[in-house]
Amino acid sequence: MEILHYTLEHIRFRKRLQRFCKEEIIPYIDQWEKNGLVPREVWRKMGREGFLCTAILPEYGGLGGDFLFSVIALEEMTRTNHYGLDAFLHSDIVVPYIDSFGSDEQKYKYLPGCVCGDIITAVAMTEPDAGSDLSAMATTAFEEDDVVIINGVKTFISNGVNCNLVVIAAKDPAVENPYRAISLYLVEEGTPGFKKGAPLQKLGVHSQDTAELFFSNCRVLKENRLGEKGSGFMILMEKLQQERLLVAILANTMAAFTLDWTIESLRTQSTSNGSGQLSQSVRFALVEMSTEIKLGRTFLEKLITDHMEGRNIVSETSMAKFWNTEMANRVVGGCLDLCGEMAMLESCPVVRTFRDVRVTPIFAGTNEIMKSIVAKNMKL
DSSP states (O other): OOSSOOOHHHHHHHHHHHHHIIIIIGGGHHHHHHHTOOOHHHHHHHHHTTOSOTTSOGGGTOOOOOHHHHHHHHHHHHTTTOOSSOHHHIIIIIHHHHHHHOOHHHHHHHHHHHHHTSSOEEEEOOBTTBSSOGGGOOOEEEEETTEEEEEEEEEEETTTTTOSEEEEEEEOTTOSSTTTSEEEEEEETTOTTEEEEEEOOOSSOTTSOOEEEEEEEEEEEGGGEESSTTOHHHHHHHHHHHHHHHHHHHHHHHHHHHHHHHHHHHHHHHHHTTOOSOOHHHHHHHHHHHHHHHHHHHHHHHHHHHHHTTOOOHHHHHHHHHHHHHHHHHHHHHHHHHTGGGGGSTTSHHHHHHHHGGGTTTTTSOHHHHHHHHHHHTTO
16 A cells, blocks of 8 residues: 555646756766856746746745645656756745745745746855754854844855855853854845855755855844744754654665666667576675665655654654664665776766765754754763
């Protein structure tokens, strides 16, 4: 029995996106990887075709779709075997902060642009000396009359170069409790005191415009605050269940794509060299990897259903995130081993995936944090 039930609308959406990826993304990936950047125009094309922010209501220009549209979009983008066009971060991680906690004025001002691709978003939490521990952040926000003055540095910010709008976490140093000191603010590109650094040179995800962001006496109106003052930590925590579930789906799909390509490549090789059959050790390795992927996928489909029903599955999504990202690294590494001398060439798709998948255990909180969350909920 299938766990997830796709409607005809879901199926048509997937087919349209597959065609879009084939025509507008896949032919240009190698150039984007060399440039270290995906052109903003591609975001606009994707938005105008209805592939961004699918959960946003039609009132703001969106599809008003359920979470399965987000799953489909992530899966099909992942199967292009590049992660520079970080649409799921924009659509299903950052924009939901505005959709859930923004004022009516903020929603009408920003959401239509987010849907059509004119606005690209980023979330700025990580700092040079503060990663998973948000309480250690040093970026400050002083609210003075109707103005907020922001000072600090954020790093490893995905969409950091292309972004037009940043959701930044900053804290009021006058508040002793570090978790109640954090607030979120919307900062537009071009705001005086807000500057972007050059794209960071990374091990993988080369076309993802990861950058540092600098805030020096950056002044925004108090009405740019997202939610209540001091609610930033709770807002971020509330959305982490979905973020970690999406990262787990990303990792599982990366593993499945890589295994499919490897099996097809090995079949072609065995046919061309006349052997006609893979060795037992290779067949067993492929079976083991396929089993891990299917186990992870079955768990994920149950969690997708639970998430859509509004259940609290914080522990389970933490489990799925750490297990699937570690599994994906094992599988992609195993596939690279089976590629033989092809593994030395950039033309081998597994080489790119091998680099790109390495960061997934860090996304949405390190896997050590995931295990700490589960241990705490188990009262260990």
